[in-house]
Amino acid sequence: MKHTDFLILYEHVVREYESILLLKAELERRGYRVAIQQLLDVKRISRRIRGWDKPEVLVSSCMYDDEAINSHVYNNIGVCNKVVNLHWEQMLSDTQEEGAWFNFNGNAKKCIQTCWGKRTQERLIAHGMEEKNCPVTGAVMMDFLRPEFEGYFKSKKALCAEHGLDAERPLLLYISSFGYASMTEQEVRELSEMAGEDFTGFAHTNRVSMEQTLAWFDRYLTEYPETQLVYRRHPSEWNSPALLALAEKHANFHVIFSDSVKQWIVAADRIFIWMSTAIAEVYFAGKSCGVLRPVPIEHEFDPVIYRNAAVIDSYEGFADRAAQGAADFPIAKEVIEGYFDKSDRPAYLRMADLLEQVYREPPRDQPFSLPFQPHFNWLKYFALLGIHVMFALKLHPKRFARIAPRFADFAGRIYGYVEKAAISPAEAAAMEEKIKRFLPKKHIDTQN
Numbered sequence: 001m002k003h004t005d006f007l008i009l010y011e012h013v014v015r016e017y018e019s020i021l022l023l024k025a026e027l028e029r030r031g032y033r034v035a036i037q038q039l040l041d042v043k044r045i046s047r048r049i050r051g052w053d054k055p056e057v058l059v060s061s062c063m064y065d066d067e068a069i070n071s072h073v074y075n076n077i078g079v080c081n082k083v084v085n086l087h088w089e090q091m092l093s094d095t096q097e098e099g100a101w102f103n104f105n106g107n108a109k110k111c112i113q114t115c116w117g118k119r120t121q122e123r124l125i126a127h128g129m130e131e132k133n134c135p136v137t138g139a140v141m142m143d144f145l146r147p148e149f150e151g152y153f154k155s156k157k158a159l160c161a162e163h164g165l166d167a168e169r170p171l172l173l174y175i176s177s178f179g180y181a182s183m184t185e186q187e188v189r190e191l192s193e194m195a196g197e198d199f200t201g202f203a204h205t206n207r208v209s210m211e212q213t214l215a216w217f218d219r220y221l222t223e224y225p226e227t228q229l230v231y232r233r234h235p236s237e238w239n240s241p242a243l244l245a246l247a248e249k250h251a252n253f254h255v256i257f258s259d260s261v262k263q264w265i266v267a268a269d270r271i272f273i274w275m276s277t278a279i280a281e282v283y284f285a286g287k288s289c290g291v292l293r294p295v296p297i298e299h300e301f302d303p304v305i306y307r308n309a310a311v312i313d314s315y316e317g318f319a320d321r322a323a324q325g326a327a328d329f330p331i332a333k334e335v336i337e338g339y340f341d342k343s344d345r346p347a348y349l350r351m352a353d354l355l356e357q358v359y360r361e362p363p364r365d366q367p368f369s370l371p372f373q374p375h376f377n378w379l380k381y382f383a384l385l386g387i388h389v390m391f392a393l394k395l396h397p398k399r400f401a402r403i404a405p406r407f408a409d410f411a412g413r414i415y416g417y418v419e420k421a422a423i424s425p426a427e428a429a430a431m432e433e434k435i436k437r438f439l440p441k442k443h444i445d446t447q448n
Helices: 013-029 066-077 094-098 106-110 118-126 140-145 156-162 185-195 200-223 241-249 261-267 279-284 315-324 333-339 347-360 378-392 405-421 425-436
Strands: 006-010 034-038 057-060 083-085 171-175 228-232 253-256 270-273 290-292
Touching: 006 013, 006 066, 013 034, 013 140, 013 347, 013 425, 057 066, 057 347, 066 106, 066 378, 083 347, 118 333, 140 261, 140 279, 140 347, 156 261, 171 261, 185 200, 200 228, 200 241, 200 315, 228 261, 241 253, 261 279, 270 279, 270 315, 279 333, 290 315, 378 405
Parallel strands: 006 034, 006 057, 057 083, 171 228, 171 270, 228 253, 270 290
Antiparallel strands: none
């Protein structure tokens, strides 16, 4: 039986899965065998470690330091010097761009850290990486918005029908990022202690911004009842009394989390945003949007791509933009394309070209060279095995809160992570089949 050529690891389904399925489909079209595995999955670990099905190339979702190499590479497949990081966290604040963590430490600099655009590559080189290890590939998730994928997303009419909306009425979309607004002061303190950074001020900015933004929506929906506003909530906003109250007050206000952000962007007539990096998807969809900023955001938390962006800081500005529709994009073309390289060749083909090159050629570097000394984490392995058994049995750790509160808290966090990262085989197969319909039937070897 042929061994696996590429093992692709993912962390978040919503952020990554669609893109890695596209990459998998292209690699398989070229004749390679590809497997996908969640970071905390233990199903294949036992037989993979130094075993018969060891992949030639490991494709990771993140790879910041030696501990990540140990956890994501060595604990999964043993020693492997062909490691490519899809590098999903590239939209940073100016403080993060200058910090050590996001510029990679130790032997992580010897892994191949892919870059969506030239500006990220330049930053990594300035912080000690070699150019051969940080190639520009473009951002695969933007390919779904290219002309080649026309018809991939539902039409406005179809989407509205599914959600009980009227396709004949204006559809406004708000992409929220108020992840800290629903957190208690205690949760903010705990997060600050864990991260070694004070989030108190930023949490306050979240709350004030959300409160004032919802006040704008309340006023606008009252004045323009024919308008429909879809509020695409942040995952952390699942317990928000303010959103529930506004939805109860206005039949034309809809808090929806199903379907992808890209799907709603394609269907919407007007788009508004706070600080989400989905603004790049708006750009690649050929649309514009309004950046709603009732109050300024601290620079150390604001994505650097928003620097010098045109923002709307008043209700009047929001109402005008909602009414007029067409307007210039709020971020300069050279800035957004500096972070998200726009090429005639789709990013998934450029990424597949890179992976194929890494597969065929000797390692570019040696991520497992000294002073890094890998070790297998047996404690983590058996802990994950236990959590997966509990998940399969639907035995949530919170049941043990009374007799073992510390265990329930620790195991509950991992259980929740596993739960959010789960995707059924049927759902994955349906996504993969849909993607394959948009790939060319034959491999076109026209690398740029």
